[in-house]
Every structure is written in C-alpha cells, then in structure tokens.
Amino acid sequence: MILSSIAIGIAAVVTGVVTAPTAFVATVGMLGFGALGIGAGSWAAKFMASYGGKVAAGSACATLQSIGAAGLSAAAKAIVGFFGAVAAGVAARLLHK
Numbered sequence: 001m002i003l004s005s006i007a008i009g010i011a012a013v014v015t016g017v018v019t020a021p022t023a024f025v026a027t028v029g030m031l032g033f034g035a036l037g038i039g040a041g042s043w044a045a046k047f048m049a050s051y052g053g054k055v056a057a058g059s060a061c062a063t064l065q066s067i068g069a070a071g072l073s074a075a076a077k078a079i080v081g082f083f084g085a086v087a088a089g090v091a092a093r094l095l096h097k
Helices: 004-030 044-050 060-070 074-095
Strands: none
Touching: 004 044, 004 060, 044 060
C-alpha cells in the first residue's frame, strides 16, 4: 500500500511538471492572447481596453501577450512546472487516502 501511494504521488508530480506549462500557455491562448495579437472581442481585448490604450512594457497584459505569442521561457516553464507538480501532488494526496 505504501509503495502504491508513493508511485501515485510520483506519477502525479511528473504529470504536473509535464502538463502544467502546456496547459498554462493553452489557457492564455484561449483568453485571446495569440501569435497574431489580441483577438477581437476576447477577454484579452477587454483586459487590454482596461489599460485605456496605454499598455506598458512589463505589464500583466504585455506579459500575457508575450506568452500567447511566443510561449514560456525555460525559466518560466520550470516555475509553472514546479507549481503544477505541487498542485498535482497535493491533489493526489487528497484523493488517495
């Protein structure tokens, strides 16, 4: 039983590390941030409009657009993967009692 719990935990953590960066980029894309710019009528367009036409470099809107257009850097993939692993490990622990 202990070995089974360890195997489930390891599988969950590996799954979180692998899938979280891809899922994050896909979610950013679904919000309307993409390679061709911000999609008309999307949530991203509304978010951009909230800046009053002055989106500063480094702002949340600019960062999300960069992710939507180019994906995550290696460092960002590591950070998102870490949090994905933590979330998956916690979920596995809670669901496998």
